[in-house]
Amino acid sequence: MSVQNQENRQSRGPFRGPGGPGGGGPMGMSMGGGQKAKNFNKTIAALWRYLQPYQATIIFVLLLALLSTVFSIVGPKLLGKVTTKLVEGLLAYMAGTGLLTDFAYMGRIISLLVVLYAVSSLCSYAQSFIMSQVSMKVTYNLRKNTSEKMYRLPLRYYDTRTRGEILSRITNDVDLVSQTLNQSLTQLLTSLTTILGVLCMMLSISWLMTLAALLIIPATMGLLGILLKRSQGFFREQQKSLGEINGHIEEIYSGHVVVQAYNGQQAARERFEEINSRLLSSAWRSQFISSLMQPVMTMIGNFGYVMVSILGGYLAVKRAVDIGDIQAFIQYMRSFTQPMGQLATISNTLQSTVAAAERVFEFLEEEEEAADNDKHVDFDVKGNVEFSHVRFGYRPEQIIIQDFSAQVKAGQKVAIVGPTGAGKTTIVKLLMRFYELNSGSITIDGVNIAHMSRQQLRSCFGMVLQDTWLYNATIMENIRYGSFEATDQQVIAAAKAAHCDEFIRSLPGGYQMVLNEEASNISQGQKQLFTIARVILANPKILILDEATSSVDTRTEILIQNAMDAMIKNRTSFVIAHRLSTVKNADVILVLKDGDIAEQGSHEELLERGGFYADLYNSQFEQEEEEPAYEQQY
Helix, strand or coil: CCHHHHHHHHHCCCCCCCCCECCECCCCCCCCCCCCCCCHHHHHHHHHHHHHHHHHHHHHHHHHHHHHHHHHHHHHHHHHHHHHHHHHHHHHHHHCCCCCCCHHHHHHHHHHHHHHHHHHHHHHHHHHHHHHHHHHHHHHHHHHHHHHHHHHCCHHHHHCCCHHHHHHHHCHHHHHHHHHHHHHHHHHHHHHHHHHHHHHHHHHHCHHHHHHHHCHHHHHHHHHHHHHHHHHHHHHHHHHHHHHHHHHHHHHHHCHHHHHHCCCHHHHHHHHHHHHHHHHHHHHHHHHHHHCHHHHHHHHHHHHHHHHHHHHHHHHHCCCCCHHHHHHHHHHHHHHHHHHHHHHHHHHHHHHHHHHHHHHHHHHCCCCCCCCCCCCCCCCCCCCEEEEEEEECCECCECCEEEEEEEECCCCEEEEECCCCCCHHHHHHHHCCCCCCCEEEEEECCEEHHHCCHHHHHCCEEEECCCCCCCCCEHHHHHHCCCCCCCHHHHHHHHHHCCCHHHHHHCCCHHHCECCCCCCCCCHHHHHHHHHHHHHHHCCCEEEEECCCCCCCHHHHHHHHHHHHHHCCCCEEEEECCCHHHHCCCCEEEEEECCEEEEEECHHHHHHHCCHHHHHHHHHHHHHHHCCCCCCCC
């Protein structure tokens, strides 16, 4: 196990403290409750870039919103005319100079209102329909880009973040942006156009009353600005804590057996309470401050009603404004304050959306692996591998591999052994170009792997790792992952070679049995057999076996070992071994110590030297003799 693996295990365990990923560092930095988002304007600009391809559609939606608003806000004006006509008719009737009212005039007005409100409803429906399509397309592109980004990020990124944090960015945060675009954006457009339209109608009635009504806006904007500024930091902290709590729950769920076996329930519970308390603190603060916006708007709006009523009564007495227009103006006041209240409510969602979008765009802006798809070297892969003065460290100040050099001939079986932290797995990661060298070179058949594309390089290898990976699909499809073009017969032949055909047929559904998400409906040993069958199906030139038989019983291990021996014949193979008894027949054994080759040679040669390898082997052999039920691992 490499030093990096040890660090990851420490920092990503279920009881990770504040110093681990998600609890410290640039991505897990603890934020104060009132701290603002890093860059509000930059996030809005980035979100607009996703909306820009649909600019013409959005303009059309704005036009529909404008028409819908115009048709709806004309109503109070027409109703005001009806009110004026009723008052005039009543006064004329009481004075004995005219009829009570003009019913024909009222009928025409009401008919016109029915048409206007119907057209307004149609425009509103079309606006919502089109905007929903736009928001879903934007969400589709956002999900597509985040998914593709995952494959372009270096392994280093995943080694320094928890799975919960990453998943939260590409699921929870994208979902929140999607919901806002789908629901709040249409309402935002409608509210803005309503405010502008109502303002025009109010001006058409009385500029003086409009000026009095507008006096509430500075107070409204000032209070809203204070509330928004205060809540912005809380929303970001809320999204960050949500990602942490998702990561913690995912870790505890996946490792619940270990948690219970080591009586870690209390520690896990305390860790959950710590994160959940921070989430509660930021969530209730953000929601409370945002919930103040609506009552603040209502209070200020009521003051506006009082001012307009007093001024309108005065103007009516002076006969500067008709009574029906005063009624219409008061309705417009409500139509004016209502969308402003809606904007205050939407701002609640917008704040959390901006915080979520910022996290998504941070993910999309992460440094990627250098593109190398244009690299291609035409050569016939035979399997000669050479490490020349390889130097590497996961961190520049912490070099793990000091000066590693080795030559492997085509067809050789090379065992890599050594104590924990010696760099065995790290050597394989460098060979696969999961990480780039600090200095030195690695060549395959004389071709520097840095001159190949990663795709071309990795197509030369087949890997069987100690940690198995199977996905939610049938057993047939999981094995076929080694070669997507393989036929069912080829998959079955590979399963037979891996000695798993017999028990596969005994399972419910056989090869068509669907593995669940955790593949917990089969044993760990069966999982390992499937990954071995997958490599056999891939038929690579070079094999990498990282303790491939560690999870199977002794009888099955012997069968698999025989199958492996047949498979690796005439192929270069690298075997990372903990049990030294399994590498006796290796052509070359590389003994690593502190990132360098301490010894190399065959099993017999190394034992004769009586050096470090001999000490490892003898101590393990003595342990196996004394305690045959257990295996000392190195």
